[in-house]
Amino acid sequence: xxxxxxxxxxxxxxxxxxxxxxxxxxxxxxxxxxxxxxxxxxxxxxxxxxxxxxxxxxxxxxxxxxxxxxxxxxxxxxxxxxxxxxxxxxxxxxxxxxxxxxxxxxxxxxxxxxxxxxxxxxxxxxxxxxxxxxxxxxxxxxxxxxxxxxxxxxxxxxxxxxxxxxxxxxxxxxxxxxxxxxxxxxxxxxxxxxxxxxxxxxxxxxxxxxxxxxxxxxxxxxxxxxxxxxxxxxxxxxxxxxxxxxxxxxxxxxxxxxxxxxxxxxxxxxxxxxxxxxxxxxxxxxxxxxxxxxxxxxxxxxxxxxx
Numbered sequence: 001x002x003x004x005x006x007x008x009x010x011x012x013x014x015x016x017x018x019x020x021x022x023x024x025x026x027x028x029x030x031x032x033x034x035x036x037x038x039x040x041x042x043x044x045x046x047x048x049x050x051x052x053x054x055x056x057x058x059x060x061x062x063x064x065x066x067x068x069x070x071x072x073x074x075x076x077x078x079x080x081x082x083x084x085x086x087x088x089x090x091x092x093x094x095x096x097x098x099x100x101x102x103x104x105x106x107x108x109x110x111x112x113x114x115x116x117x118x119x120x121x122x123x124x125x126x127x128x129x130x131x132x133x134x135x136x137x138x139x140x141x142x143x144x145x146x147x148x149x150x151x152x153x154x155x156x157x158x159x160x161x162x163x164x165x166x167x168x169x170x171x172x173x174x175x176x177x178x179x180x181x182x183x184x185x186x187x188x189x190x191x192x193x194x195x196x197x198x199x200x201x202x203x204x205x206x207x208x209x210x211x212x213x214x215x216x217x218x219x220x221x222x223x224x225x226x227x228x229x230x231x232x233x234x235x236x237x238x239x240x241x242x243x244x245x246x247x248x249x250x251x252x253x254x255x256x257x258x259x260x261x262x263x264x265x266x267x268x269x270x271x272x273x274x275x276x277x278x279x280x281x282x283x284x285x286x287x288x289x290x291x292x293x294x295x296x297x298x299x300x301x302x303x304x305x306x307x
Contacts (some may be wrong), residue, residue, distance in 0.1 A: 038082030051083030
């Protein structure tokens with residue numbers, strides 16, 4: 001159908017275009033929502049247009065809470081299909097099936113399903129997001145650093161951070177003050193991360209505005225643009241990569257990479273060694289030449305601040 005532009009207002013034309021887009025989208029989504037039904041797989045009935053995980057896309061709940069709701073809806077089911085908007089996802093609830101996927105059939109289920117580009121965002125080159133041969137190689141290199149003996153070497157550093165927390169809480173306890181425990185635990189956690197992973201004494205309990213903590217908060221407190229980029233990676237990852245949009249803000253990535261780089265260079269130049277995770281990674285780097293393990297250390301430490 002063609003409209004006479006001379007007799008049709010721009011508003012009418014706009015409404016027509018929007019209507020056509022909605023109709024096409026609705027038809028397309030209805031086809032997508034038949035994905036599990038065509039394969040004979042039980043599924044949770046999706047709702048147009050966001051599927052079963054609307055709370056993730058609307059940011060009303062975090063990913064863990066949204067999937068916990070789906071898990072509860074799957075009561076009595078061993079597995080089921082769901083939809084993250086137009087993307088079908090398969091969720092297993094049966095402990096026996098989960099064990100089978102993680103052990104005997106792990107060669108078929110080792111990928112994490114994340115889309116990333118290490119050139120755009122170097123911090124995505126970590127064990128949580130890598131897949132295939134890259135993941136396998138990095139895991140083989142890093143596994144020895146998580147041995148019981150090596151982890152115990154860092155216990156003294158953790159104890160020192162605990163002493164700092166005890167001293168910090170002594171005055172409020174004696175005076176009967178009310179404290180914001182979530183903020184205190186977040187600062188304590190940052191001290192643990194900075195000490196055990198990066199070898200940095202930032203004392204966030206005493207100095208809540210410490211630079212390390214501020215950059216850590218910027219990593220997890222996404223801006224409007226950060227939310228948009230995150231949604232693009234979920235819904236249209238190829239578009240996000242084509243536009244060279246990093247998941248990690250560039251200035252945040254630059255800061256943590258700089259901290260690790262300078263710490264490593266200082267220790268190698270001065271022969272300094274500490275009982276922390278970064279020292280274990282330096283040893284791996286010297287022995288294997290796998291620089292990606294340092295990126296993994298940074299990302300793991302930063303993400304731990306969400307606790």
